[in-house]
Amino acid sequence: MLLPICFVCWLSVFANEILSFPPEGYTLRWFAALWRQPQFADGFATSFEVGVLATAGGLAVGIPASLALVRAELRFREALNTLLLSPLMVPGIVTGTALYLFFVDVEMATELPLKGSISGLVLGHILITIPWTVRLIAANLVGVDRAIEEAAMNLGANRLQTLLKVTLPLIRPGVVAAALFSFVVSFGNLELSLFLVGPGVTTLPIAILQYLEWKIDPTIAAVSLIQIALILAGMVVTNRFVRLSQVV
Amino acid sequence: MSSVTLRSVGKTFGDHVAVRDFSLEIADGEFLVLLGPSGCGKTTTLRMIAGFVEPTAGRILFGDRDVTDLPPYRRNTGLVFQGYALFPHLTAFENVAFGLRRRKLDKAVVARRALDALRLVRLDALAERMPRQLSGGQQQRVALARALAIEPDILLLDEPLSNLDAKLREEVRIEIRQLQRRLGVTTVMVTHDQEEALSVADRLVVMNNGEIQQIGN
Numbered sequence: 001m002l003l004p005i006c007f008v009c010w011l012s013v014f015a016n017e018i019l020s021f022p023p024e025g026y027t028l029r030w031f032a033a034l035w036r037q038p039q040f041a042d043g044f045a046t047s048f049e050v051g052v053l054a055t056a057g058g059l060a061v062g063i064p065a066s067l068a069l070v071r072a073e074l075r076f077r078e079a080l081n082t083l084l085l086s087p088l089m090v091p092g093i094v095t096g097t098a099l100y101l102f103f104v105d106v107e108m109a110t111e112l113p114l115k116g117s118i119s120g121l122v123l124g125h126i127l128i129t130i131p132w133t134v135r136l137i138a139a140n141l142v143g144v145d146r147a148i149e150e151a152a153m154n155l156g157a158n159r160l161q162t163l164l165k166v167t168l169p170l171i172r173p174g175v176v177a178a179a180l181f182s183f184v185v186s187f188g189n190l191e192l193s194l195f196l197v198g199p200g201v202t203t204l205p206i207a208i209l210q211y212l213e214w215k216i217d218p219t220i221a222a223v224s225l226i227q228i229a230l231i232l233a234g235m236v237v238t239n240r241f242v243r244l245s246q247v248v
Numbered sequence: 249m250s251s252v253t254l255r256s257v258g259k260t261f262g263d264h265v266a267v268r269d270f271s272l273e274i275a276d277g278e279f280l281v282l283l284g285p286s287g288c289g290k291t292t293t294l295r296m297i298a299g300f301v302e303p304t305a306g307r308i309l310f311g312d313r314d315v316t317d318l319p320p321y322r323r324n325t326g327l328v329f330q331g332y333a334l335f336p337h338l339t340a341f342e343n344v345a346f347g348l349r350r351r352k353l354d355k356a357v358v359a360r361r362a363l364d365a366l367r368l369v370r371l372d373a374l375a376e377r378m379p380r381q382l383s384g385g386q387q388q389r390v391a392l393a394r395a396l397a398i399e400p401d402i403l404l405l406d407e408p409l410s411n412l413d414a415k416l417r418e419e420v421r422i423e424i425r426q427l428q429r430r431l432g433v434t435t436v437m438v439t440h441d442q443e444e445a446l447s448v449a450d451r452l453v454v455m456n457n458g459e460i461q462q463i464g465n
């Protein structure tokens with residue numbers, strides 16, 4: 001699994017003008033070249049912003065949904081579960097096309113700027129983070145002994161206090177894991193975003209794709225490497241708060 | 249402290265009758281034990297008194313206050329769960345203080361009463377330990393201190409000794425009995441162990457198939 005990453009690392013320091021084998025020499029100039037290519041920095045900023053907002057939105061939907069799925073005695077539990085997981089089952093291209101058409105309709109009806117905007121991207125990405133948040137948080141919640149929540153209520157905590165003081169602290173590992181997965185899924189998404197980006201609003205994976213249409217040089221490997229390094233850094237930081245090996 | 253009255257209380261789940269026409273008066277300060285095989289309705293009865301199970305028939309009164317429609321957090325009962333149900337993310341002290349904090353008491357009062365409760369079960373030295381750092385018997389005593397700290401009108405014990413080994417069970421049993429005498433708190437305990445029931449009870453209620461079979465002293 002690590003092999004492709006090793007190759008990307010290696011390729012990013014090739015001196016060749018066109019990605020080819022064997023290397024003619026080694027250089028770091030592709031990393032330096034990144035600074036002169038604003039589309040990557042802009043793409044990174046957009047991806048980061050969308051990732052953070054989509055993660056927050058995904059949690060805002062995913063936490064209550066998991067509570068309802070696991071704790072409430074719903075009649076349509078199975079149907080709701082399937083609905084919440086369905087974005088995983090539909091190919092990203094299909095979801096993207098559907099969302100684009102939907103946004104066009106909504107824009108014509110309400111004049112809200114959705115397609116080609118950050119808000120449109122965030123809404124689309126929330127959709128693909130929901131299955132991850134619901135799966136991870138619900139799995140965590142199933143492992144929380146109900147008697148512990150009952151104990152809180154027995155001691156005088158109402159439902160809200162029980163949720164804030166007992167349930168949420170107990171599912172914190174699941175919430176952290178869900179946030180991390182959501183961010184990574186959103187940050188790296190290509191298929192769905194293809195339909196939702198617009199002039200001046202381009203995510204990093206799309207900036208990379210657009211660059212690839214014209215050039216094939218190690219710049220791409222350098223961008224990818226930086227992206228991998230940032231996600232790795234995120235995981236290391238998260239790991240300080242919650243042991244990731246226990247939650248994933 | 250308070251007496252408890254159950255008036256023709258019943259509970260059905262679908263077509264399964266868990267408790268049928270259960271009427272009982274529990275005197276103020278009495279130690280009552282509900283004894284019976286598993287599935288006889290004793291735990292359901294206890295959970296109806298605590299407010300976690302809504303009866304499908306009858307009324308429940310604490311003193312002359314009708315609590316049938318009150319949620320668990322408005323009943324002021326202290327429940328000790330079979331598996332202790334300590335808050336794993338809080339220290340022993342914070343576990344015991346949890347109920348006091350919900351009552352919006354002064355900080356100093358919370359600290360004093362939580363420590364008093366821990367002292368009652370001889371665990372004040374381990375107040376800052378997390379539950380996972382305590383032995384089964386110690387966790388059990390924290391659970392007891394937590395239930396007693398709020399000065400409940402009624403103390404409810406759901407098979408409190410079933411997770412302890414034989415020697416410890418004897419010890420904790422005696423401790424519970426002595427504490428109950430000293431504090432004079434009305435207590436309802438559920439168990440399937442006859443010997444245990446006989447050794448602590450003021451009065452014994454034998455249940456089977458959701459009904460009272462026998463009441464004895």
